[in-house]
Amino acid sequence: MISPEIEALTQALSRLPGLGPRSARRAVLHLLKKRESALEPLLTALDGVNRTLVTCDTCGNIDTRNPCGICADPRRDERALCVVEEVADLWALDRSRLFPGKYHVLGGRLSALEGVRPEDLTIDLLTERVAAGGIDEVVLAMNATLEGQTTAHYIADRLETYPVRLTQLAHGLPVGGELDYLDEGTLAQALRARKPVG
Numbered sequence: 001m002i003s004p005e006i007e008a009l010t011q012a013l014s015r016l017p018g019l020g021p022r023s024a025r026r027a028v029l030h031l032l033k034k035r036e037s038a039l040e041p042l043l044t045a046l047d048g049v050n051r052t053l054v055t056c057d058t059c060g061n062i063d064t065r066n067p068c069g070i071c072a073d074p075r076r077d078e079r080a081l082c083v084v085e086e087v088a089d090l091w092a093l094d095r096s097r098l099f100p101g102k103y104h105v106l107g108g109r110l111s112a113l114e115g116v117r118p119e120d121l122t123i124d125l126l127t128e129r130v131a132a133g134g135i136d137e138v139v140l141a142m143n144a145t146l147e148g149q150t151t152a153h154y155i156a157d158r159l160e161t162y163p164v165r166l167t168q169l170a171h172g173l174p175v176g177g178e179l180d181y182l183d184e185g186t187l188a189q190a191l192r193a194r195k196p197v198g
Contacts, residue, residue, distance in 0.1 A: 006032070058129075060105030060122055062087050070094065070103060077101040079136040083126060083155065085109045085143060093141060101137075104129065109142065109151040123155060130162050140168040144189065 002010075006028060014024035031039040049064065056068035063069055070076060070090075080101025084090045090103045106121040118124075130138065140155060142148035156166050172190035173179075179187065 059090075059103050060087070060107060060125075061090055061103065078134055080139065081129065081135050081137070082139040082141050084141050085148065085151070089141065089143070099139070101139075106151070109145075109147045110154055111147045118154060121151075123158060126155065127158055130159055130164055135164055137165045137167060140166065142168070144171045144185070 009031075010021070010024045010028045013019055013027050014021045016024075019027065031042065052064040053062065054064065054066045055062055056066055056071055058067045058071045061068040061070060065072070077100045080099070081104055082090075082093060082099050082101060083104045083106065084093065085106050085108060087105055090105055093099055094103070104122070104126050106123065106126070108116050108121055110116055110118065110121070129135065138155075138159060140152040142152040152168060159166060170193065172186065172193050173182070174186075177186075182190075
């Protein structure tokens with residue numbers, strides 16, 4: 001029989017994205033075998049994050065300080081603002097190191113089916129940031145889903161009275177993608193966004 005404590009750890013790990021019950025058991029066994037080199041550093045790191053984790057009041061990023069490291073970075077371009085649905089999207093875009101500006105996390109996307117309304121997101125805070133001035137471009141980096149595009153259109157309508165340039169991420173064929181493996185939505189977007197050769 002497995003002890004209740006080890007079973008509780010396995011259950012907790014199995015609720016993480018990408019880990020099912022079997023993967024969680026393997027992870028627990030690894031942590032128990034490598035107690036000093038894996039389990040103890042993990043516990044220390046989790047405890048440190050748990051004690052210091054905050055949500056940035058400016059952009060909605062999750063960090064251990066407020067404002068977050070991105071908002072506090074003086075090298076960031078204050079005039080460019082990238083709007084994303086979730087913190088995971090912010091982290092993915094920022095990992096690329098291609099966007100020099102700052103971010104705004106909505107905390108989700110509009111969805112009639114899930115009952116997510118504009119007031120459930122940080123759209124009012126975004127509007128306040130743009131109204132305060134100093135922003136030249138707002139990049140709408142919503143996911144290429146119906147809800148994501150609906151959210152982007154709603155934000156564009158809310159910001160149309162402000163003197164900012166609204167742009168959005170390009171959608172279409174991924175680099176290295178083969179046509180046979182792509183879904184109809186991706187192919188349709190790629191065809192609509194076609195451009196002249198040469």
